[in-house]
Amino acid sequence: MAKVIAVMNEKGGVGKSATATTLAYLLAKRGHKTALIDFDGQGHASIIYGVKNTNKLEVTINTLLRKIIEDEPLPEPDSYILKTECGVDVIPSNSQLFTLERxxxxxxxxxxxxxxxxxxIKDSYQYIIIDCMPQMGTPMINVMMCADSIIVPTQAELLSTQGLTELLKHYQTIRKNSNHRLRIDGILITMDSPNTILSAQVHKLLEQGFAGKVPIFKTHIPRxxxxxxxxLYHKTICEFLPDNPAAIAYERFADEFLAIERTEETEVCAVG
Ligand SMILES: Nc1ncnc2c1ncn2[C@@H]1O[C@H](COP(=O)(O)OP(=O)(O)OP(=O)(O)O)[C@@H](O)[C@H]1O
Ligand SMILES: [Mg+2]
Structure with a gap:
């Protein structure tokens, strides 16, 4: 059964789609059967994975959810899942998803x-990554109800870190009342400018604010x-320029992510 990982932060433009698409790419490259659900009406993950015109898509995550709401049968996964060359299976999205809340x-x-x-689709994958929309609300509650864990990208700027407290409140409520297995893998600092005063201060603020409550990934993704x-080339940075510092950092982040996974498996075995 797949582990479901949500890449989530209600703040816009903090690197959710870059992180979700790149992590999916790296997991597939390392031999894990991986699906990526584009759960944002902007369709950014779909575009990065090669969809040129998202509004021409016949089946999207929104149409699938509409069928579930109406109790209609779903189409066969092979008929709508986009099988990409790099091995990631994409469940695409387009602007119709903006109607989901309503x-x-x-x-x-x-x-x-x-x-x-x-x-x-859970039986067909080891990992299902969800690229989330930049807002809370019922769609995001849906994500927290089905996820095993959350990765929270945040830009290394003060204003980007301020929405985190709100997200944590929702997380704690859902974990306590409904989805007890939900956990936060960590906050991932993105678009970092190492060796600047801003970067150092934001890191310090995050450490002070969240140490002991939420893990922070050691790897930071540089700008x-x-x-x-x-x-522009419908690629993630790791495929486009594997030697780029951001690509190298994403590889390290994937190592850290997989190390958390291994620790969890060991703990489960020990308990079992
Ligand atoms: N490490 C980085 N360095 C420079 N630019 C980046 C980096 N990561 C992402 N970007 C760019 O910053 C913009 C926002 O990133 P991204 O789309 O991943 O954020 P997002 O949180 O998914 O945004 P939204 O909330 O709108 O969905 C994009 O143009 C993306 O290409
Ligand atoms: Mg996005």
Whole structure:
């Protein structure tokens, strides 16, 4: 059964899509069967994985969720999952997903619709990565209900770190009341400018604010214009320029992520 990892922060532009798409790429490259759910109406993950016009897509995560809401049968996964050359299977999205919050309004168990979808593909993967939209609300509650863990990218700037407290509140409520297995893998500092006063101060603030509550990944992703340039070629930075400092940092971040996974497995075995 797949581990479901949500890349989440309600603040926009903090590196969620860059992190989700790159982590999915690296997991697939390292031999893990990996799916990536684009759970943002902006469709950025779909675009990075080669979809040129998201609004021409016939089946998206939104249409799949609509079918679940209406209790209609789902199409066969092979008919809509985009199989990419690098081995990542993508469940794409487009702007129709902006209607999801409204469509869930009067639905019973509305916070469980994404779980019901994810359950239909969970047996086929080791990892399912979810690239989240930049807002809280019912769609994000759906993500927290079906995820095993959350990675929280945050830009190394004061204003980007301020939304984290709100996210943590939602996390604690959901973990306590509904999804007891949910955990936070860590805060990932992105778009970092090492050796600047700003960077040092933001790191210190995060350490002070979250030490003992939420882990912070040791690896920081440096700012590099090449990360944005890679998108022009529908690639992640690790595929586009593997020697770029941001690509090297993402490889290290994937090592750290997998080390957490291994520790958990060992703990589960020890308990078992
Ligand atoms: N390490 C980096 N260095 C430089 N630019 C980056 C880096 N990571 C991401 N970017 C660029 O910054 C912008 C925002 O990144 P990204 O789209 O990953 O953020 P996001 O949190 O997913 O945004 P949104 O909330 O809009 O979905 C994009 O143009 C992306 O290419
Ligand atoms: Mg995004």
């Amino acid at each position: 469509n869930l309004c009067n639905v019973d168990f509305r916070e469980r619709m994404l779980s019901r979808y994810v359950d239909t 590099s214009i090449k990360v944005a340039e890679a998108v």
